Amino acid sequence: MASAPNQKPDDMASGVDEVDSTNASIQGPLTSALTSLPNDEPGLPDHVVQFYETDDFLVEQLAKFASEGLQAGEACVIIATESLRERVEKRLENEKFDLRQAQQQGTYITCDAETMLPLFMVDGTPDPERFNRIIGTVISRAARGSRLPASPVRHVRAYGEVASLLWATGNQEAALRLEELWNELAAGATCPPFTLLCSYPMSGFAGVAHAAAFRMVCENHAQVFPGESYSTLADSDERLRTITMLQQKASSLETEIAQREEVEERLRVSDHQYRRLFESSTDGILVVDADTHTIMAANPVAAHLLGWMREELVGQDLWFVGLFPDLAVAEEVWRELEECGVARLDTLALPIGSSSQMRYVDFVSNRFRPNGHYVVQCHLRDVTERTQVEQAQRELEARKDAFISMASHELRTPITSLKAFTQILQRRAKRQSGEADLQLQQVLGRMDAQLDRLTHLVTDLLDLSKMQVGSLAFRDTCFDVDALVHETVETMQAVTTTHTLSAEGSTSAHISGDRDRLGQVLINLLSNASKYSPDANRIIVRLRTTTTQTDDGDQQWAEISVQDFGIGIAPEHQHRVFERFYQVGASEGGSTYPGLGIGLHIARTIVERHGGRLWMESHPGDGSTFYIRLPVANSDDSLTNDDGL
Amino acid sequence: MSSELKTIHIVDDEPDIGLAISMVLEDAGYDVVVLERGADLMRRLQTHALPDLILLDMLLGGQDGRQIVRTLKSDPKTQAIPVVIISAHPMAAHEAVASGADGFMSKPFELDAVLNTVAAHLKSSRPPA
Numbered sequence: 001m002a003s004a005p006n007q008k009p010d011d012m013a014s015g016v017d018e019v020d021s022t023n024a025s026i027q028g029p030l031t032s033a034l035t036s037l038p039n040d041e042p043g044l045p046d047h048v049v050q051f052y053e054t055d056d057f058l059v060e061q062l063a064k065f066a067s068e069g070l071q072a073g074e075a076c077v078i079i080a081t082e083s084l085r086e087r088v089e090k091r092l093e094n095e096k097f098d099l100r101q102a103q104q105q106g107t108y109i110t111c112d113a114e115t116m117l118p119l120f121m122v123d124g125t126p127d128p129e130r131f132n133r134i135i136g137t138v139i140s141r142a143a144r145g146s147r148l149p150a151s152p153v154r155h156v157r158a159y160g161e162v163a164s165l166l167w168a169t170g171n172q173e174a175a176l177r178l179e180e181l182w183n184e185l186a187a188g189a190t191c192p193p194f195t196l197l198c199s200y201p202m203s204g205f206a207g208v209a210h211a212a213a214f215r216m217v218c219e220n221h222a223q224v225f226p227g228e229s230y231s232t233l234a235d236s237d238e239r240l241r242t243i244t245m246l247q248q249k250a251s252s253l254e255t256e257i258a259q260r261e262e263v264e265e266r267l268r269v270s271d272h273q274y275r276r277l278f279e280s281s282t283d284g285i286l287v288v289d290a291d292t293h294t295i296m297a298a299n300p301v302a303a304h305l306l307g308w309m310r311e312e313l314v315g316q317d318l319w320f321v322g323l324f325p326d327l328a329v330a331e332e333v334w335r336e337l338e339e340c341g342v343a344r345l346d347t348l349a350l351p352i353g354s355s356s357q358m359r360y361v362d363f364v365s366n367r368f369r370p371n372g373h374y375v376v377q378c379h380l381r382d383v384t385e386r387t388q389v390e391q392a393q394r395e396l397e398a399r400k401d402a403f404i405s406m407a408s409h410e411l412r413t414p415i416t417s418l419k420a421f422t423q424i425l426q427r428r429a430k431r432q433s434g435e436a437d438l439q440l441q442q443v444l445g446r447m448d449a450q451l452d453r454l455t456h457l458v459t460d461l462l463d464l465s466k467m468q469v470g471s472l473a474f475r476d477t478c479f480d481v482d483a484l485v486h487e488t489v490e491t492m493q494a495v496t497t498t499h500t501l502s503a504e505g506s507t508s509a510h511i512s513g514d515r516d517r518l519g520q521v522l523i524n525l526l527s528n529a530s531k532y533s534p535d536a537n538r539i540i541v542r543l544r545t546t547t548t549q550t551d552d553g554d555q556q557w558a559e560i561s562v563q564d565f566g567i568g569i570a571p572e573h574q575h576r577v578f579e580r581f582y583q584v585g586a587s588e589g590g591s592t593y594p595g596l597g598i599g600l601h602i603a604r605t606i607v608e609r610h611g612g613r614l615w616m617e618s619h620p621g622d623g624s625t626f627y628i629r630l631p632v633a634n635s636d637d638s639l640t641n642d643d644g645l
Numbered sequence: 646m647s648s649e650l651k652t653i654h655i656v657d658d659e660p661d662i663g664l665a666i667s668m669v670l671e672d673a674g675y676d677v678v679v680l681e682r683g684a685d686l687m688r689r690l691q692t693h694a695l696p697d698l699i700l701l702d703m704l705l706g707g708q709d710g711r712q713i714v715r716t717l718k719s720d721p722k723t724q725a726i727p728v729v730i731i732s733a734h735p736m737a738a739h740e741a742v743a744s745g746a747d748g749f750m751s752k753p754f755e756l757d758a759v760l761n762t763v764a765a766h767l768k769s770s771r772p773p774a
Contacts, residue, residue, distance in 0.1 A: 405734070408733060408734060409704060409733040409734065411733075412733035412752045412753060413659050413662065413733055413752065414661075415752075415753045416659075416662055416665075416733070416752040416753040416754065417659065417661035417662050417665060418753075419753040419754075419755075420661075420662065420665030420666065420669070420753070420754075420756060421661070421665050423669070423755070423756040424665060424668050424669055424672075424756065427669070427672070427756070451753065455753055475739055
């Protein structure tokens, strides 16, 4: 070991006869500082502290402290734990000190720190009077020497581990108080002069929280010696470098601590916010261990929805708290979570208490791994009100549907009677002859036509109502488009005297759909063509096929167009004629053509239901053309071929 | 009326419709019996000579005409009688045929269409055993 730079060689060998002085190689900053100063001069560092990083270093320093004192003819008092005492004494004996003799002379006194501490502690604080009496006695005895009453009073070197012990147990206040008591004892007149060495492990001050207390420990001592990583440096340049590096390290640490504190503060705020969200969420939230399904956390709403006390719910197995209707559902949810990370169940029914009433919740869960272990976060949303509204809505719609069916029957029945009677009268009138009867026939013919009109209106209104409740029925078959068009044109021609209807072209295509409904669409377009071209006398129906490209390949379409040569539709009305209740002319307050304004709306709905399109082109004054485009059925469509039925 | 007159039973809970159809069919030379309920028809079939054709309303005051058709068509005694269902539901044709009816007419109907339908089914029906 290198010698301390400021050590005076003479001091090392001064006047101790009874101990061997061959251990002059034991040196260090503490011992050199102590030995470099005459002990009886005022202003001595009579209370020093040695910080240490390893016990070995403490043993070394303490052994030097004692050996130098003994060599100088001073007395030694060591108040330490048994293990430290044993190690120091072994070290001293290795250096040929005759400790037994020193003990007999009363110049070497050891005390067990752990035994001594309780002797002067009262309610966790060192009692000044007891401390002065006990420690004062020990110091005085060492100063006088018990076996040699005539000897001069010796200077005492004392080592005390009691404050360090208090610090280690967390009683920092008592440790600081004890340091003060040591100082007071040294300053008092009753006790012989002594130099006190205290020691603290550096590890006892790790952490910013200890900064203030550490400063106080330092202030309580006349001289402070750093731990071995600095104390053992012999070269002054090396020490300067080390201090500089320590300063840099301290500065970095301060910055890092500030940054960490900022991050921690943000985390605290964030944690607080999430905690508040969790606690005050109107959804029930559960955090569940993915492996054991154990509920790790539950917010108040989750507990309320499941009908549990919150404290009881935590720790339960989620599969058995009444959320899932049965175990198979729970297993299925967990399987889905493992495969997809997400699982949801809609409208789970939960009983409310012991009543027969039910509460409904939507269940959404996510599986994730926040800290290396999978957890499942579950959200429960109370949808009772919505479910009840939906149920009521379904019931209402079912009633509406039933009403529409009934209304259809009830409205048609009197029309049927009226129409039948009108036709009977027509037949009977025909059998008569004469001008008056001819007029009667005409009137009856008008009545019959008006009843037909009434029938169509009733049909349209009922279809519209059914569309609104989604109960308009379709019966899909695969049929020949050309045949349907020709058949419809013929039927309409039979009842149309004002216009000539012609069909041109062909599709030679079959389509899949409801033949009657699509026939209804064609009738609507032909009726409109006739209605809106009062001054024209022809209507042309054209048939053709066309192909468009889609992602799945080419799509063939059957296109049917109905062209009239009538008044046409102004551009501003063209995109609106398919709206429900929309009538051209009505918005301007002008005269309108008869009708409810629902025919084209129904027609477009039917065409779109078949995956097709219905649109128009028109030039006011030249007439309009309506186009229907329907997807041609694939040859492998296996629907019933319903041609001609 | 001669004994060769074809007999037609009309079952409709709306008396005016029964009356109107019967007037035109009688004018056309058929022997017509108008009944208001399904039970009336079943009773008459047990106690009287079988008709050549039945015109049956689909909804008979809560009773389902299709069920009557199924009963008639499952009984060897009555299964050969042509049954034409008439209904105020124009889209009910397929359901009517599915129940075993031989024909369907939607209400309201043209009387000419009634006469044509009746004639067509009488012509195609098998002669009574």
